[in-house]
């Protein structure tokens with residue numbers, strides 16, 4: 001059975017923080033942020049707006065674009081997030097209730113690549129016949145765990161959400177191969193404490209995320225390349241076969257390094273971080289939606305999704321674009 005993406009929906013909060021806004025309260029500059037990251041602005045959730053609401057809004061957009069019937073047969077809700085409203089119940093349960101779905105649901109924590117992990121799990125559930133369709137959401141209210149006094153992370157992150165319905169698609173379309181990886185030896189480089197004081201030596205406790213940007217940068221440049229090549233090999237493809245490259249939106253220099261190493265022309269790469277910053281699990285669905293809205297995705301196109309994040313984790317997936 002061919003399994004793929006039947007429809008997408010996205011949401012970003014109204015409030016925008018520009019680089020100039022950061023200049024007002026941090027020792028930083030628009031010039032530094034743009035030249036070191038490519039980010040110009042990011043959308044930030046309202047004080048009382050949390051990940052569940054961002055997820056709901058992305059599903060409402062999905063319904064607006066594709067009709068309520070796209071949710072028929074959804075037997076599982078997967079919410080990939082680093083910022084769930086609560087440790088439990090899961091954000092997925094809140095989504096199930098909000099839309100009155102007859103489905104199982106769970107939150108998935110695999111850091112930024114979580115949405116690709118979710119797509120892959122959904123593909124397996126559909127292909128094995130356990131469910132007909134899955135709703136896979138990447139949703140983040142990263143502003144709630146960002147330390148706005150730490151210039152090395154504050155300028156990077158934005159809030160948003162993206163939702164996809166995964167189900168049976170026309171033969172020849174859908175997921176061709178996936179690669180999911182993690183290497184916990186890099187746990188110290190990007191973390192946020194929760195319940196345990198069982199964290200590696202040198203880890204920072206507290207409500208905010210902590211990142212050693214330089215180490216994550218080096219890891220990212222390496223893994224974007226290796227994961228892409230590995231997933232292409234599994235699918236029997238080469239970089240020249242990629243019609244659209246949709247990378248995690250963390251830093252323009254990381255995307256550029258991957259593009260150059262893979263020998264991809266600029267027009268095949270989707271970049272949204274100028275507008276959204278880094279939305280973690282929501283980055284890839286937001287970028288995919290942007291490409292669709294710009295008419296850059298056509299049936300049969302080979303689309304490559306690749307991401308990296310805390311863990312350290314990585315994931316890549318290649319699919320032939322096309323619906324039912």
Ligand code: UT7
Pocket residue numbers: 027028029032033036037112151152153155211212213214215216217220250251278280308309310
């Ligand atoms: O989703 C996955 C999560 N994370 C990432 O993908 C992040 C990966 N890493 C990065 O994108 C980059 O490492 C950063 C954008 C975080 C940092 O860029 P960098 O070129 O690696 O800078 P750096 O950490 O080496 O810092 C260079 C200098 C430092 O000053 P000194 O020590 O040389 O005086 C920093 O203090 O830049 C300074 N700096 C800033 N200056 C102005 C760091 N942040 C800022 C800032 N404004 N916002």
